[in-house]
Amino acid sequence: MKTRIGVLGPEGTYSEKAALIWSEGMPSTVLVYFKDFDGVLQAVEEGELDYGIVPLENSLEGAVTVVNDLLLRLNVVIVGEVNVPVRHCLVGQGESEIKIILSHPQALAQCRQFIREHYPGAETRTTGSTSHAARLAQEFGEMAAIADAGAAERYGLRVLARDVQDVRENVTRFIVAGRQIPGATGKDKTSLVIHLAKDRPGALYSILQEFAQRSINLTRIESRPSRRGLGDYYFYIDLEGHQDNSVVLDALEKIREKAGMVKVLGSYPRDS
Numbered sequence: 001m002k003t004r005i006g007v008l009g010p011e012g013t014y015s016e017k018a019a020l021i022w023s024e025g026m027p028s029t030v031l032v033y034f035k036d037f038d039g040v041l042q043a044v045e046e047g048e049l050d051y052g053i054v055p056l057e058n059s060l061e062g063a064v065t066v067v068n069d070l071l072l073r074l075n076v077v078i079v080g081e082v083n084v085p086v087r088h089c090l091v092g093q094g095e096s097e098i099k100i101i102l103s104h105p106q107a108l109a110q111c112r113q114f115i116r117e118h119y120p121g122a123e124t125r126t127t128g129s130t131s132h133a134a135r136l137a138q139e140f141g142e143m144a145a146i147a148d149a150g151a152a153e154r155y156g157l158r159v160l161a162r163d164v165q166d167v168r169e170n171v172t173r174f175i176v177a178g179r180q181i182p183g184a185t186g187k188d189k190t191s192l193v194i195h196l197a198k199d200r201p202g203a204l205y206s207i208l209q210e211f212a213q214r215s216i217n218l219t220r221i222e223s224r225p226s227r228r229g230l231g232d233y234y235f236y237i238d239l240e241g242h243q244d245n246s247v248v249l250d251a252l253e254k255i256r257e258k259a260g261m262v263k264v265l266g267s268y269p270r271d272s
């Protein structure tokens with residue numbers, strides 16, 4: 001039986017790239033393409049896929065909010081992560097004037113400055129993915145896409161400009177969703193979501209203190225609206241260590257006594 005890995009499609013997305021990097025060396029895999037991240041993660045939850053690879057955050061634009069929200073809601077766990085350098089290109093047929101620039105909203109946001117400076121008159125339109133944008137640019141000469149150079153090749157387009165992201169160093173962190181938390185490797189990360197029981201002075205501080213006291217290094221902290229009203233948040237926290245590690249286990253136990261809700265999203269090998 002082949003290992004089924006779901007990604008955002010069509011062929012040529014950065015998500016596909018992340019999946020190929022992560023599954024390198026795995027004996028028998030097949031990529032399954034979805035039109036959105038919800039579809040990927042739901043198929044993991046339902047057992048239709050072994051794994052799903054979705055972007056969680058980007059070094060320029062921050063959280064991919066829909067993925068963060070889905071991880072909290074769905075019954076899936078994070079089993080891995082892959083950091084992928086993202087070097088966007090402007091791709092198109094290169095024969096007529098570019099009137100419309102298409103891409104995934106995340107990619108357009110990462111290239112705002114380039115578009116404003118070089119194509120001030122062009123309209124921007126969002127698509128389901130960067131490769132979906134490239135596929136459309138293949139059909140319409142006045143459209144260009146922000147996508148990976150590999151997508152240009154795949155859809156028979158020309159690379160009109162390279163490295164068009166606003167900051168050269170542009171990295172997207174993808175997570176691998178599965179159904180079972182893998183064992184500790186000694187170089188792991190744990191991702192949590194915490195909801196404070198009650199808004200009171202020092203509530204978040206007292207949670208963070210549990211990590212600090214045990215010298216547990218946090219690698220990310222981010223808040224998302226809880227959807228219960230303004231000022232009410234979920235805190236997404238990533239830390240170094242595995243949930244089976246006694247120090248982490250001990251901190252989690254203390255935090256469970258203090259917080260209203262703690263969900264462990266996963267413990268998984270760290271991508272260096």
Ligand SMILES: O=C(O)C(=O)C[C@]1(C(=O)O)C=C[C@@H](O)C=C1
Pocket residue numbers: 008012013014015016055058064086104106107128129130131172
């Ligand atoms: O459209 C793609 O190629 C994707 O894989 C999605 C996505 C994202 O949503 O962050 C992935 C990496 C880049 O940051 C831009 C787009």
